[in-house]
Amino acid sequence: MNLDLLKAEWQARDQRLEQAVRMNTQMLRLSLLEQHRRDIAKWGWVDKYEIIAGTPVFIYLIWFLGHYAGVWQFALPAFALLAWTIALPILNHRLRHVLQDMDFGQPVTEVQKQLAVHKARRLHLFKWAFLLGQIVWFIPFLLVFFKGVFGVDLYLKTENFIGPSLIGGVLFIPLAIGISKLLSGRLQHSARFQAFTDTLAGKDIIQTRQFLAMIAQFEETPDEANTPDSN
Numbered sequence: 001m002n003l004d005l006l007k008a009e010w011q012a013r014d015q016r017l018e019q020a021v022r023m024n025t026q027m028l029r030l031s032l033l034e035q036h037r038r039d040i041a042k043w044g045w046v047d048k049y050e051i052i053a054g055t056p057v058f059i060y061l062i063w064f065l066g067h068y069a070g071v072w073q074f075a076l077p078a079f080a081l082l083a084w085t086i087a088l089p090i091l092n093h094r095l096r097h098v099l100q101d102m103d104f105g106q107p108v109t110e111v112q113k114q115l116a117v118h119k120a121r122r123l124h125l126f127k128w129a130f131l132l133g134q135i136v137w138f139i140p141f142l143l144v145f146f147k148g149v150f151g152v153d154l155y156l157k158t159e160n161f162i163g164p165s166l167i168g169g170v171l172f173i174p175l176a177i178g179i180s181k182l183l184s185g186r187l188q189h190s191a192r193f194q195a196f197t198d199t200l201a202g203k204d205i206i207q208t209r210q211f212l213a214m215i216a217q218f219e220e221t222p223d224e225a226n227t228p229d230s231n
Contacts, residue, residue, distance in 0.1 A: 028108050035115070047096070050089045058085050064148045073155060074147055077140030084136050088129060095122055109215050116215075120208040123199050130200070131176060135169040176200055 061082045068074040099118055104111055139162055146152040155162065180200035198204050 025108055046092060047089075050092065054085055054089060058082070060148065061085065061144070064144055068147065074143060078144050080136055080140050081144060084133070091125055095125065109218065113212060113215055116208045116211050120205050123204050123208075127199050127202070131173045134172060135166065138169060139165050177202075 061078055064078050065075060065082070068078065095118065102111070102114055102118075106114075143154050143162075146154050177200055180197040181202075183197045184194075184201040184203050195204075
């Protein structure tokens with residue numbers, strides 16, 4: 001009789017534990033869904049900005065190439081700007097489309113993995129868009145803008161400025177990454193700038209990879225526990 005009571009007690013405890021696990025899983029799923037909605041809302045302004053700022057730039061570059069396509073020293077920077085203007089919105093749209101189509105009915109660990117991978121891709125895109133953008137949108141844009149709007153050839157007006165500026169832009173990339181690594185973790189008083197330096201330093205991507213490795217190890221644990229003892 002005592003054994004039956006003990007067995008019933010343990011079954012009741014198992015049921016309560018399962019209910020608690022299901023409740024915690026549901027709460028985590030809702031938390032991830034809310035994070036997902038916030039991320040999509042944040043990207044809404046990005047799409048609007050790209051449309052508002054990118055459309056006149058696109059029209060101007062098409063007009064410029066229609067007049068100077070045969071002049072290679074102006075056509076090359078214009079083509080670089082046009083490629084950037086087209087490619088970056090497409091990449092951003094693809095990332096947002098993947099985020100919108102995410103299935104939250106999957107196991108929680110799978111949802112966490114997909115969100116982590118998406119975050120790493122987004123941070124990687126932002127990092128290189130910033131580092132390469134300062135090259136594309138400085139000298140090339142000035143060349144195209146002054147030639148198209150004012151008819152001024154900056155190659156002739158600033159012949160000793162363009163070359164060093166381009167070299168400086170290229171050297172800025174490793175310099176910015178190095179400084180960000182030095183500052184990473186030391187700017188707690190400024191959360192936004194800290195997040196910015198962490199992204200340039202690659203710290204966020206490293207943390208995402210560590211998180212994915214932790215999830216993979218967690219998923220392998222049940223398999224290891226169910227493996228028969230060779231002894």
